[in-house]
Amino acid sequence: MSRILEEKIVKTLLFITAITAVFSVLLIGVFIFIEGLPIFFKYGIVDVLFGTVWNPTNQVYGIWPMIVGTIYVTFVAILIGAPMGVGVAVYLVEIAHQRISRIIIPAVELLAGIPSVVYGLFGMFAVRGVISSLERGPLAEYLPANYQTGYSILTAAIILAVMILPTIINISLDALKAVPREYKEGSLALGVSHWQTIYKVLVPAAKSGIITAVILGVGRALGETMAVIMVIGNTPLVPAMDWTGLFAPARSMTANIALEMGYAGPEHQQALFATGIVLFMFIIVLNSVTTLLVRRKARK
Amino acid sequence: MKKIQQKKMFSGAILTVVTSAMIVTGCGGNNTNNSGGAATNAPTNAPTEAASPSPETKVSGSVTVAGSTSVQPLAEELGTAYMGTNGDARIEVSGGGSGAGVKAAQAGTADIGMASRAIKDDETGIEPIVIAIDGIAVVANSANEVENLTVDQVKGIFSGQIKNWSEVGGKDGNIVVINREEGSGTRDAFGEIVLGEEPFVAEAIIQNSTGAVREAVSQDANAIGYISTGGLNDSVKAVKVDEHEPTEENIKSGLYPIQRPFNFLVGDSKDPSAVAQAFIDYVLSDAGQAIVAENGYVTVK
Numbered sequence: 376m377s378r379i380l381e382e383k384i385v386k387t388l389l390f391i392t393a394i395t396a397v398f399s400v401l402l403i404g405v406f407i408f409i410e411g412l413p414i415f416f417k418y419g420i421v422d423v424l425f426g427t428v429w430n431p432t433n434q435v436y437g438i439w440p441m442i443v444g445t446i447y448v449t450f451v452a453i454l455i456g457a458p459m460g461v462g463v464a465v466y467l468v469e470i471a472h473q474r475i476s477r478i479i480i481p482a483v484e485l486l487a488g489i490p491s492v493v494y495g496l497f498g499m500f501a502v503r504g505v506i507s508s509l510e511r512g513p514l515a516e517y518l519p520a521n522y523q524t525g526y527s528i529l530t531a532a533i534i535l536a537v538m539i540l541p542t543i544i545n546i547s548l549d550a551l552k553a554v555p556r557e558y559k560e561g562s563l564a565l566g567v568s569h570w571q572t573i574y575k576v577l578v579p580a581a582k583s584g585i586i587t588a589v590i591l592g593v594g595r596a597l598g599e600t601m602a603v604i605m606v607i608g609n610t611p612l613v614p615a616m617d618w619t620g621l622f623a624p625a626r627s628m629t630a631n632i633a634l635e636m637g638y639a640g641p642e643h644q645q646a647l648f649a650t651g652i653v654l655f656m657f658i659i660v661l662n663s664v665t666t667l668l669v670r671r672k673a674r675k
Numbered sequence: 676m677k678k679i680q681q682k683k684m685f686s687g688a689i690l691t692v693v694t695s696a697m698i699v700t701g702c703g704g705n706n707t708n709n710s711g712g713a714a715t716n717a718p719t720n721a722p723t724e725a726a727s728p729s730p731e732t733k734v735s736g737s738v739t740v741a742g743s744t745s746v747q748p749l750a751e752e753l754g755t756a757y758m759g760t761n762g763d764a765r766i767e768v769s770g771g772g773s774g775a776g777v778k779a780a781q782a783g784t785a786d787i788g789m790a791s792r793a794i795k796d797d798e799t800g801i802e803p804i805v806i807a808i809d810g811i812a813v814v815a816n817s818a819n820e821v822e823n824l825t826v827d828q829v830k831g832i833f834s835g836q837i838k839n840w841s842e843v844g845g846k847d848g849n850i851v852v853i854n855r856e857e858g859s860g861t862r863d864a865f866g867e868i869v870l871g872e873e874p875f876v877a878e879a880i881i882q883n884s885t886g887a888v889r890e891a892v893s894q895d896a897n898a899i900g901y902i903s904t905g906g907l908n909d910s911v912k913a914v915k916v917d918e919h920e921p922t923e924e925n926i927k928s929g930l931y932p933i934q935r936p937f938n939f940l941v942g943d944s945k946d947p948s949a950v951a952q953a954f955i956d957y958v959l960s961d962a963g964q965a966i967v968a969e970n971g972y973v974t975v976k
Contacts, residue, residue, distance in 0.1 A: 430874075431857045499894065507895070520838060520849040521878035525895065609856070609881035624880055634883045638744070638858035 407655055411648030423649060429611035436646040440613045442653060444625035447614060448531045449596045456536035457589045460543025468551040469573055487541035495605030498534040503606055506530045510622055522622040526608030529621045534602050539592035546591060550584020551577060583668055590665045597657060600629040609634060628654045735763030736950040742776015742789030745860035746937045749807060749970050750789060756966055757957045764950050780940035786951040788940035803938040806958050807972040810904035810926040810934040811865050814911040816896045821845040823915040826932055830869050832899060835876030853891045853900035854879035864935050865901050905971015926973045
């Protein structure tokens with residue numbers, strides 16, 4: 376009798392746990408929408424989403440510069456971080472001696488544990504200096520004056536690339552380890568070289584896992600705030616759409632919210648929540664894509 | 676992965692519930708204590724001591740203070756400190772802006788209004804009491820050769836018309852303008868005093884705290900920014916403006932131009948309540964002015 380009761384209690388508790396997660400997401404979503412939607416109605420969805428001027432003091436709320444800034448910096452961060460991360464994973468699974476992996480794996484885990492504000496400090500002191508001497512040195516004649524500050528999309532992307540490495544490495548590592556031994560053995564038995572086996576057999580076999588890893592990395596980069604604020608310059612302008620844009624100071628959506636929430640008046644606050652809505656949409660789309668991929672993998 | 680996330684969220688939710696419960700009970704306890712104290716003491720103390728209020732006298736009752744959001748944090752600090760010395764008083768500080776502070780003092784909807792600017796000629800019926808002065812220093816990198824800028828040059832730099840240090844007597848180099856985020860009180864004040872109607876240069880780098888501006892300026896030989904004088908330290912150089920350093924004497928004497936008064940406003944038709952007067956006296960006392968200095972503002976004594 377008591378065992379049945381115990382069972383029931385545990386079941387109920389676990390159910391409440393599960394429901395809390397769902398409920399939290401719903402609550403946060405509803406809250407952001409209630410707070411942020413009025414701005415879209417008042418100033419027009421198109422003007423708010425695609426407006427290029429962000430000037431809350433004069434009631435101009437265009438969040439397009441932040442949307443572009445977010446996409447740009449995330450894209451560059453992935454461009455740098457994904458190949459590196461997958462490379463490290465391949466190295467650890469296929470090439471590294473056990474003794475070396477025993478050093479690298481804890482180091483990667485440590486990387487995941489460093490607080491983002493420390494990444495930001497490192498970026499502000501070290502990376503920014505290198506970028507600014509590049510901008511004011513060999514690139515000075517190609518870049519406009521305000522692209523020579525060291526605060527830039529590239530600076531932020533480099534920091535973000537390092538920050539997403541643990542995510543990408545860990546998940547691709549699992550994916551590569553899950554590839555059946557026979558694939559590799561078969562390939563080697565056919566006389567294919569080790570390197571060719573890696574990029575023709577192992578990596579394609581682990582493809583969906585690696586894609587998941589990259590998408591989770593994108594999620595991490597999208598949501599990062601503190602480190603980005605410290606190195607990106609936070610200028611609410613759309614960066615140039617050629618290569619010089621890499622050196623443009625910009626502002627991400629997360630930075631926009633965190634920077635200005637402190638002193639924002641009522642309407643300004645709504646506009647920041649509107650930024651949150653757009654960010655929320657980005658994350659929903661990203662998570663749906665991940666879920667789809669994972670499901671497709673499971674069906675195989 | 677999913678499970679871990681859920682677990683995290685759950686423990687987060689519990690934490691939130693627990694802390695909010697604590698906040699609620701904490702507030703409840705305070706409220707009953709204070710109102711109880713006020714109720715028992717008010718009839719006995721108020722009539723006898725209202726005639727000669729002084730900071731030492733225990734007067735009771737509540738004071739509403741409303742207005743400028745720049746003065747608000749300082750007023751809150753002062754209020755907390757005053758309530759520490761006089762447990763029978765309640766100081767309630769709210770925002771609204773300098774304009775609202777003037778209106779509240781005129782209409783008597785607040786005992787004390789707050790304004791972070793001088794009172795205009797057409798704002799009649801109120802008496803301003805300067806409780807502190809906020810000086811804003813223009814800061815440059817220690818390696819920068821420029822020692823002095825005129826107000827017009829500062830305006831030119833922050834509005835984007837002056838782009839190179841050589842235009843103001845420095846070495847050739849693009850000026851890197853570090854600005855504060857929208858909504859910042861320091862930004863509003865600096866804009867009002869220096870730029871007037873002119874907008875800030877859009878290409879500026881934005882940092883959202885005094886410390887971050889200072890850090891950014893100390894990192895870059897070509898950078899310029901502005902911070903409250905209370906935030907100055909050796910890592911950056913405060914530039915002279917119109918040949919005057921942003922020192923305490925120069926700000927008090929009015930020689931240093933980038934400054935604004937923090938005013939308490941009281942209606943001039945009737946005297947403030949005993950407890951409001953006691954609070955004002957406390958703010959202007961040595962103890963009150965020490966708090967003003969602690970918060971990085973210039974004292975008025």
